[in-house]
Every structure is written in C-alpha cells, then in structure tokens.
Amino acid sequence: MLSVLIIGTGGIARVHAEAYRNMEKSVRIRGIVDTDLARAEKFARTYELTDTPGFSLYSDYREALAKGSFDLVSICTPPPFHCSMSIDSLNAGAHVLIEKPMALSLEECDRILEAAQKTGRRVSVMAQNRYDTSKARIHRLISEGHCGRVLYAQAYSAWWRGTAYYNTWHGSWETEGGGCALNLAIHQIDLLLWLAGSVGEVTAFTANVNHSSAEVEDLALGIVRFNSGAAAGGLGEILGSTVHHGEGQQLLFQTERAGLAFPFQIKATRSRAGGFPEDDPETVAELTALCNSFPPLAVEWFEGQIRDFVSLIETGAASPFLSDGNSARAAIEVVMALYKSAATQRSVSLPLSLDDPFYTRAGLLEHALHYNRRVLSNLRGNAAEGVGSNAYP
Ligand SMILES: NC(=O)c1ccc[n+]([C@@H]2O[C@H](COP(=O)([O-])OP(=O)(O)OC[C@H]3O[C@@H](n4cnc5c(N)ncnc54)[C@H](O)[C@@H]3O)[C@@H](O)[C@H]2O)c1
Numbered sequence: 001m002l003s004v005l006i007i008g009t010g011g012i013a014r015v016h017a018e019a020y021r022n023m024e025k026s027v028r029i030r031g032i033v034d035t036d037l038a039r040a041e042k043f044a045r046t047y048e049l050t051d052t053p054g055f056s057l058y059s060d061y062r063e064a065l066a067k068g069s070f071d072l073v074s075i076c077t078p079p080p081f082h083c084s085m086s087i088d089s090l091n092a093g094a095h096v097l098i099e100k101p102m103a104l105s106l107e108e109c110d111r112i113l114e115a116a117q118k119t120g121r122r123v124s125v126m127a128q129n130r131y132d133t134s135k136a137r138i139h140r141l142i143s144e145g146h147c148g149r150v151l152y153a154q155a156y157s158a159w160w161r162g163t164a165y166y167n168t169w170h171g172s173w174e175t176e177g178g179g180c181a182l183n184l185a186i187h188q189i190d191l192l193l194w195l196a197g198s199v200g201e202v203t204a205f206t207a208n209v210n211h212s213s214a215e216v217e218d219l220a221l222g223i224v225r226f227n228s229g230a231a232a233g234g235l236g237e238i239l240g241s242t243v244h245h246g247e248g249q250q251l252l253f254q255t256e257r258a259g260l261a262f263p264f265q266i267k268a269t270r271s272r273a274g275g276f277p278e279d280d281p282e283t284v285a286e287l288t289a290l291c292n293s294f295p296p297l298a299v300e301w302f303e304g305q306i307r308d309f310v311s312l313i314e315t316g317a318a319s320p321f322l323s324d325g326n327s328a329r330a331a332i333e334v335v336m337a338l339y340k341s342a343a344t345q346r347s348v349s350l351p352l353s354l355d356d357p358f359y360t361r362a363g364l365l366e367h368a369l370h371y372n373r374r375v376l377s378n379l380r381g382n383a384a385e386g387v388g389s390n391a392y393p
Pocket of ligand 1: 061
C-alpha cells in the first residue's frame with residue numbers, strides 16, 4: 001500500500017484525490033498540505049481523509065516530508081513551487097507526480113531529473129491528454145508505420161479566459177512563469193512531440209492582445225521543423241491562446257496516407273489523372289478498421305496516468321503512455337524556444353545549450369519579460385516603447 005502526500009489542495013488536487021480514492025486497494029492518501037489551512041481542512045472533509053489511519057494535514061510541505069513517510073507525492077501547487085517541492089520530495093525518498101508544467105525553466109527540469117537519478121526515484125508529469133482511446137489509437141497508427149511519414153502537424157490550444165482569470169497566480173511572469181504557451185498549450189505540445197517526433201527548430205510570435213491585466217502572453221504562434229520520429233523533416237504549427245471564442249483544442253497530422261485529426265477524424269485522398277485529388281474511402285475504411293481493432297484504454301485521463309505511475313512504482317514496468325521527466329522537459333524546451341524566438345525575432349535551433357539565457361529562469365525573466373512588457377506597452381498605445389521600433393538586440 002503506497003502512502004500518498006498531496007501538496008496543494010486547489011482545483012486540480014481534487015482530480016488527483018478522486019483517482020487515489022478509486023485506487024484504495026493500492027494507495028492511501030496519508031497527508032495533505034496547503035498554506036491555506038481552511039482550504040485543506042475542507043478538502044480533507046470532502047474526501048473523508050480525517051478518519052484514515054495515520055492521516056495528517058500540514059501547512060508546510062517540508063514539515064510533512066520530515067514527519068511523514070510518503071512513497072508518492074502529488075505536487076498540485078502553482079508552477080514556481082514545482083522544482084523545490086519535487087527535489088525535496090525525491091530526497092525524502094518519495095516518487096513524484098508533478099502537475100504540468102514540470103517547472104519554469106530547463107535548468108529547473110534538469111535539477112529535478114538529477115535528483116531522481118541520484119535517489120533512484122521516479123518522476124512523472126501530468127499529461128492526461130495522452131490517456132484518451134482515440135489518441136492512443138492514432139499513436140499506434142503512426143508509431144507502427146501504418147500511415148507513413150507525418151508531413152505536417154498542427155496543435156491548436158485555443159482557450160478563452162476573461163480578465164478575472166489573471167487576477168490569481170495566473171498572469172505574471174513571477175507567479176505563473178509564462179502565459180498560455182507554458183500553461184495551456186503545453187498539453188498540445190506534449191501530444192505533438194509524443195505523436196509526431198522531436199522539434200529541431202522554432203520560429204514564433206507571442207503577444208498580449210486582449211488582457212491588459214496580465215503581463216504574460218495571451219497569444220502564441222509557432223512554426224516548428226521536426227528533426228526525428230515519424231515527422232522528421234516535416235513542419236508543424238503551434239497555437240496557444242486565451243482569446244478564442246468558443247474554445248476548441250485541435251490536433252491534425254497530415255501523413256503520407258491520410259489526415260488524422262482530433263476531434264477524431266480520418267480523411268484520405270488519392271490522385272486522379274494529372275495529380276488532382278479525389279477521396280480515398282478504401283484507405284479511410286482500412287485505417288478506421290485498424291483503429292477500431294486496437295483495444296480501448298481501460299481507464300482514461302488523469303486516473304489512467306495515475307494508475308500507470310503507481311504500477312511503474314510497484315512493478316518497474318513503464319507504460320508507453322506515461323509522461324516521464326524527460327518527455328515533460330522536451331515540451332518545456334519547445335516553449336522556451338518559442339519564447340526565445342519571439343523575444344529575439346529569430347528562428348531558434350534546439351537543443352538550447354546550458355549557457356543559453358533561456359536555459360535559466362533568470363534569463364527567461366530578463367529577456368521574455370522585458371520583451372512582453374514592451375509588447376504590452378505597445379498594445380496600450382505607448383508607441384515609443386513598441387517592439388517594432390525597439391527590436392531586441
Ligand atoms: N493537468 C491539467 O489539466 C491541469 C489543470 C489545471 C491546473 N493544472 C496545474 O495544477 C497546478 C495547480 O493549479 P490549480 O488550478 O489547482 O491551482 P489552485 O490555485 O486552484 O490551487 C493551488 C493550491 O496550492 C496551494 N499552495 C500555493 N502555494 C503553496 C505552498 N507553498 N505550499 C502548499 N500549498 C500551496 C494554494 O493555497 C492552493 O490551494 C498548476 O501547476 C496548474 O498548471 C493542471
């Protein structure tokens with residue numbers, strides 16, 4: 001029976017608690033932490049934790065790690081705490097499940113990975129979107145080569161948020177660490193990398209076009225060139241947004257044989273005389289039948305990932321869906337390259353080196369924050385500070 005500590009008892013912690021509750025044969029929540037004690041107490045009541053033998057409630061996670069003995073820590077706090085809480089938990093002997101984004105810089109990601117390596121404990125970063133039967137089926141179609149190469153991929157993370165959203169820890173570089181690219185598009189970027197392959201080059205624009213209460217971007221647009229996996233040599237597009245009415249998350253993979261999209265759809269085209277297109281229903285039928293022959297996931301979304309992580313801890317067997325620290329770091333690297341490209345107004349090649357200013361949080365704050373403030377200032381009509389007339393050196 002694994003003993004679980006949840007740090008942070010806000011919105012997303014509820015989903016973790018529900019998953020753990022459904023797995024009570026193998027895990028038990030024995031501790032929760034929140035600096036807001038009233039919130040933690042309410043959380044404990046909601047999930048009937050107070051009667052659990054050995055359960056304690058804390059306001060300081062370091063005290064929890066020192067006093068309790070936890071096998072697994074769910075880190076559900078805002079992003080600036082992810083790095084220190086992960087490292088301290090690993091050093092206390094626990095495995096860690098970190099909410100996205102893994103951390104606020106590549107340097108922080110590397111310190112977490114180093115601590116995991118040193119302690120021999122496991123890290124997983126929440127990427128629940130992988131745990132969806134239709135995505136799992138498309139993953140098999142692509143990774144088993146049924147569709148040929150991926151020529152073009154598109155990951156649209158189109159959300160809408162009002163001003164009040166940015167009156168919390170969201171909206172500032174200090175407390176959120178970035179805007180919609182880091183905190184929302186990260187899900188789609190993870191899927192893009194998982195399904196298509198790794199990215200070698202990024203060209204991007206970011207802007208804050210409609211949230212003057214925030215200093216982070218509310219719009220990010222990136223073009224990427226893939227350099228490995230099914231999409232090697234192909235191109236992709238990334239959109240992060242909190243200005244899209246109606247919202248709508250989209251993924252599209254144009255492969256040699258078919259177009260694969262989420263919401264789930266398969267289209268195929270073949271050539272008529274002269275190279276002009278016509279529908280190819282036979283290929284659609286073949287790929288659809290293949291998809292339907294792949295078994296559905298037994299458990300989807302958050303609980304699917306949490307079950308896989310617990311199983312990895314218990315048996316050492318890793319599921320192909322489970323996001324580990326390395327894949328989460330790869331998604332952060334694409335976001336940092338996107339911020340670098342926007343701030344420098346140049347294409348950026350990956351990997352970002354250890355001496356790149358965008359490798360560290362201090363560098364990111366200095367450059368991206370400075371850039372965003374100038375863009376924001378432009379939006380508010382202060383043309384003298386506009387980015388066009390005052391390009392990044
Ligand atoms: N996987 C997803 O789809 C998804 C969805 C929403 C949020 N998230 C992520 O989950 C994390 C938390 O987001 P949320 O929406 O639950 O935030 P939230 O504001 O609702 O909850 C955060 C909680 O952490 C507590 N907290 C803050 N600092 C703390 C500290 N030092 N020690 C202990 N507790 C502390 C706060 O009091 C609060 O109760 C973020 O990283 C966010 O990006 C992931």
